Amino acid sequence: MKIAVIKGDGIGPEVVDEAVKVLNAISKKYECNFEYKEVLMGGAAIDKVGEPLPKETIEVCKNSDAVLLGAVGGPKWDNVPRNLRPEAGLLKIRKELQVFANLRPAIMFPQMKDASPLKEGILGDSLDLMIVRELTGGIYFGDKDRIDIEQGQKAWDIMSYSTPEIARIAKVAFKIADKRNKHITLVDKANVLENSRLWREVVSAISKEHEDIKIDYMYVDNAAMQLIRNPKQFDVILTGNMFGDILSDEASMLTGSLGMLPSASIGKNKIGLYEPIHGSAPDIAGEDKANPIATIMSIAMMLRFSFDMEEAAKDIENAVSKILEKGYRTLDIMEEGMIKVGTQKMGELISQNIK
Numbered sequence: 001m002k003i004a005v006i007k008g009d010g011i012g013p014e015v016v017d018e019a020v021k022v023l024n025a026i027s028k029k030y031e032c033n034f035e036y037k038e039v040l041m042g043g044a045a046i047d048k049v050g051e052p053l054p055k056e057t058i059e060v061c062k063n064s065d066a067v068l069l070g071a072v073g074g075p076k077w078d079n080v081p082r083n084l085r086p087e088a089g090l091l092k093i094r095k096e097l098q099v100f101a102n103l104r105p106a107i108m109f110p111q112m113k114d115a116s117p118l119k120e121g122i123l124g125d126s127l128d129l130m131i132v133r134e135l136t137g138g139i140y141f142g143d144k145d146r147i148d149i150e151q152g153q154k155a156w157d158i159m160s161y162s163t164p165e166i167a168r169i170a171k172v173a174f175k176i177a178d179k180r181n182k183h184i185t186l187v188d189k190a191n192v193l194e195n196s197r198l199w200r201e202v203v204s205a206i207s208k209e210h211e212d213i214k215i216d217y218m219y220v221d222n223a224a225m226q227l228i229r230n231p232k233q234f235d236v237i238l239t240g241n242m243f244g245d246i247l248s249d250e251a252s253m254l255t256g257s258l259g260m261l262p263s264a265s266i267g268k269n270k271i272g273l274y275e276p277i278h279g280s281a282p283d284i285a286g287e288d289k290a291n292p293i294a295t296i297m298s299i300a301m302m303l304r305f306s307f308d309m310e311e312a313a314k315d316i317e318n319a320v321s322k323i324l325e326k327g328y329r330t331l332d333i334m335e336e337g338m339i340k341v342g343t344q345k346m347g348e349l350i351s352q353n354i355k
């Protein structure tokens with residue numbers, strides 16, 4: 001099983017190292033071989049070869065079975081030209097690998113319920129919702145530019161979606177909902193945007209082939225509010241690129257910390273891209289303070305979706321749960337009476353619990 005490893009910038013290398021430790025523990029337990037190939041992307045690539053996504057990285061990723069990514073970006077590269085920014089590399093690799101479906105679970109471990117900023121009565125003991133976000137279209141990939149005008153400048157970013165783009169992500173959402181609680185909420189802005197009206201038509205047509213799955217439609221402003229008011233009403237949230245980006249960060253906070261949530265990006269090919277939903281956290285980089293759990297949980301998704309190793313994926317989720325149960329916490333999820341540990345110690349504890 002070939003895995004391309006992109007450590008990236010900021011806390012990226014720190015959290016990826018811990019995830020690899022856990023993968024090695026899985027490899028030992030299941031006597032299987034993961035072959036890692038490290039490649040550059042983001043600021044690290046800009047510094048070394050002058051561009052955020054070198055050709056070699058694309059090739060290695062395309063020749064792998066899965067890609068493990070830390071995070072890219074940071075203030076050091078904030079002022080480089082737009083097409084050379086670290087984030088441009090991230091958008092391009094998603095497009096190159098054609099991973100159009102971004103799966104972002106928001107799962108709260110019962111042991112973490114006090115870390116959620118919501119009142120206990122709202123969340124109860126647990127939360128388990130899945131955001132299915134379109135990843136390679138919409139406003140982030142549309143034509144964008146600026147022109148000078150008399151009073152300054154004018155800028156635009158075009159948002160467009162086609163029927164096939166919407167249909168393929170909708171089908172992923174229906175497949176996932178079928179294995180969960182059979183309820184999809186399509187989040188859009190159909191009262192204002194033509195794009196959203198097309199999404200509703202396409203999703204509604206597909207829903208006729210899945211009559212056992214309940215489908216609701218909700219405006220994004222309402223969804224942002226409902227996620228705080230009553231998050232348990234959601235099972236699968238299906239949405240476009242930008243709304244999914246924003247709502248999944250909001251959903252992550254319900255569970256306590258950005259540092260807890262994994263993501264998987266899958267598409268037409270068998271190659272999946274696995275990464276935590278957080279960024280490079282330059283404010284804590286290099287200090288052994290980052291929470292590696294989001295990246296470690298991304299490995300669980302890799303085993304589940306790319307390697308069909310469900311039991312191994314569960315081993316990782318159980319090991320994380322066990323360590324939280326024992327009271328170990330990184331700084332971002334620290335609470336009174338718990339045991340504070342750094343990035344490396346957290347990775348070590350979780351890998352030791354893969355048995």
Ligand code: NAD
Nearest residue numbers: 071072073074258259278279280281282283284290291332
């Ligand atoms: P961020 O996610 O990096 O950090 C937001 C806050 O959450 C910070 O206070 C940070 O310390 C904290 N945090 C994030 N991950 C954590 C972890 N694992 N453990 C503990 N605390 C954690 O978002 P930002 O500050 O908006 O962005 C920083 C840089 O990351 C920017 O350059 C941005 O473009 C980039 N970014 C990259 C990705 C990606 O690579 N997929 C995603 C988002 C942002």
